[in-house]
Amino acid sequence: MTPPARFLFVVHPPEERDLQRIQHLKWTGILPKGWAERLVGSLGPFPLFKMTGIETPQGNRCEGWVMGLLSTPRLMMNRPPEATYRLLVKAAEWGAKRGATVMGLGAFTSVVGDAGITVAERSPIPVTTGNALTVGATLASLEALASLDKPLADERVAIVGATGAIGSAVARILADRTRGVLLLGKDAQKTEALAQSFPKGTVVDAGTDPRALLPKVKRVVGVTSSGGTAIPVDALAPGTAVLDVALPPDVSRAQARERPDCLFLEAGEIRLPGKPEFSYDWPLPKEIAYACEAETILISLTGRTDLCTLGREISVRGVESLWNLALDNGFSWAGFRSFGKDISRDEVKEVLKGSLPRKGDGRSIKKDSW
Secondary structure, three states: OOOOEEEEEEEOOOOHHHHHHOHHHHHHHHOOOOHHHHHHOOOOOEEEEEEEEEEOOOOOEEEEEEEEOOOOHHHHHOOOHHHHHHHHHHHHHHHHHOOOOOEEEOHHHHOOOOOOHHHHHHOOOOEEOOHHHHHHHHHHHHHHHHHHOOOHHHOEEEEEOOOOHHHHHHHHHHHOOOOEEEEEOOOHHHHHHHHHOOOOOOEEEEEOOHHHHHHHOOEEEEOOOOOOOOOOHHHOOOOOEEEEOOOOOOOOHHHHHOOOOOEEEEOOEEEOOEEEEOOOOOOOOOOEEEHHHHHHHHHHHHOOHHHOOOOOOOOHHHHHHHHHHHHHOOOEEOOOEEOOEEOOHHHHHHHHOOOOOOOOOOOOOOOOOO
């Protein structure tokens, strides 16, 4: 039997409190806020767990390691990129010695510096940010919503974090498939420059004020690294669906509870083929992976290292090629999920009607199912 292909995927704690989920770091829970990440944030990388049981319908198998850095996004943003580069290259060298053929950069490690280019130049094995399949998963989520409501061609979509790699790619693809896109970014000059690069008439509006733009749409894609501050939920129109791609999420569970009349969905997730197995306190079911991780696994399975995603420009062709390759190998959209729970199509339809009361308006509120 042919041995399984091997991969390496690098992750990090979204927030300081997540360090306590690591067995040997539970003691950090007794420390004052901010101390834990300063003490251990430069350590690593180290293997968290091994994944096995991934198998395509064609019988191709894959296994690999999820490796952890101890740096939070805040810490990575506040220190030179070179510090993160060194840790990632060290991880790649560890994986290469164990037969990994590709390394995937999870969450903020794909954002730091030049989005994987420098790390790929120094790595002994190919590197991918996984951003192309993340774009594909986001588009699949939007299409699934459209199948239950208005066609996507009749919708306008706001992209929060539009000037980033994933945000700009989603916006460019949606510009041709919708009534228009609204671009939201932190930097007014960059956001306007992005808007000017689109064909005339495809950008409905662009700016930095979410309160001015979000009430105009019923579909919002969140792709920032702001950790829950970019999308004011009180500005959303009833029946709005927010597709949250960000890690940490752009909308917290507490914020979502304030708006039971809106949907808050995890957009960047993929269902893996086979029967994946691992033993670790991971935030997703075993058969579900973040799309960036799924892209890493897919490239390892197929040997298509030419499809690795690097840098801040994601090609439409690359997104289409990876999505079709994923479907051919038994990968699929993960379904409607919100804060770790599966959501039925009927529940989605009910919220999309926009008739549910929002919290605090004086009417009775149905039990929050997520």
